[in-house]
Amino acid sequence: MRSAAAASEGSCVLREIEDTTLDEVLTSLRVTLQTTNENASSRNAENLHLATTRPPIFPIRPLNDLVNRHFRATQSTTLALTGRHRELLYVLVATLISAPLEKAVAIVDFEGRFDPLRLLAAPLAQDAAAAGLASAEARPVPTVRRADLDHVHILRPARGSVSHIADCVKSIEEYMLHGSHRSGAREWWGTVVIGGGLNPAGTASAAASAQVAVTADWKGWLRVDRADVPTFWDMSAEQALNDREKRQAAVEDAGWLATSPWGGFSIGRREMGR
Template identity: 30%
Template sequence: ILDSFRSSLAPEKTQASGTSTRRVKITHLDQLDHLAARQFRATQAPTISVSGRSLPLIYKVISTLVSPPHSMALFVLDLDGRFDATRLACTDDDLQHVYVQQPPYDESSSTNIELIRSLIADAERSMVYEGASAVSLSREFWGSIVLGGLGAGDLVAGWKGWLHVERDHVAEYSMRVTMEDAFERRSDRQEVVDTAGWAAASPWGKFTFDD
């Protein structure tokens, strides 16, 4: 298990032609993994990059990875301070295998790729060699998730990404509904909007999911 942590820190291997041999990480969300595989075949870019209202999908991915039957550990670099661990659908025992770092806010951090890579490497090295994650040594290390940054990490959520997340579409009122009726029903409609699922769309396909 320790070797699986250490291998994640090894320099990225390349073929003789210079093409990276790194592959997209499996999230165990079948629809997301299908799109990520199609995107990788088309672009050779291994990062799962998410834009829009990305946090619900991030929470779902993390909850899936750290919970049985996968029971992995992972690192979250939260550059914009929006990560809320209470939104994760996992037990407290599984939650302790989610390692979160929130550096002091700096406007340039989200675009400084070398800084992000350095923060990820330092955190992962600390987890392996300094005993910071001794409780997780029996688990496979999945990788790193970056919130609010671009260009580094296995899964990245930022302003730019090939997978865009928004609330799933809610049908509009019929043209026959009067303004008065619409006003009276506004609370019911808001409830429908709030409980609607999420839609994730990309040039390679789309899928919907619930919180």
């Protein structure tokens, strides 16, 4: 009798211990799984954020280094040009659309002064040309073909408010992704906004700025200016006329200077390889 009662009591205690232990195990397991999933989701979101907020790769090595240096310091992905910005834009766009890169570029030009025909004569970055060749032997001189101009898509809207600029950026993005054009087989490198007052530092919506790789306007963190040219003071008027070609060559060799608080570099035929 006593042994039966003891066995019954022991069975109840054991059942209670088993039930409690199982509940605790399940609760602990649920908490662990939830924590693991939350951590994984957080890591995935962080990785996605980093993947979508990195600056694009610029085919001009010193420019690419400078953009990444600026990004590490400010977390801003946009290259904001000022000064004589078109000189750098012609080199950049020409290098992007020509072999070996053969990208497509969208441009929203509020100033209406970007001339795509000038891309045919623009000097190209040699870094990009060399990257597309297995050997440096018999390296051809890179050029922009007229067919490459089909992959520069330019929208020239009127100036407007910031919301209008965002609408223009969205419009050309929709066109590049879903429109009928000849660049379907090419990778879309990004969008350039010229004028319009789009300042990635805060005067435009985050959505508009996130879609733009380059802005060019009166305000920017990278300034482009004409480089210093040697003077020709110690000569007569006749000598000056005779040396016009020499002076013009000096101007072309001097090129342009891009400067910023994070560094700078030269832009010209000599640096670009022509």
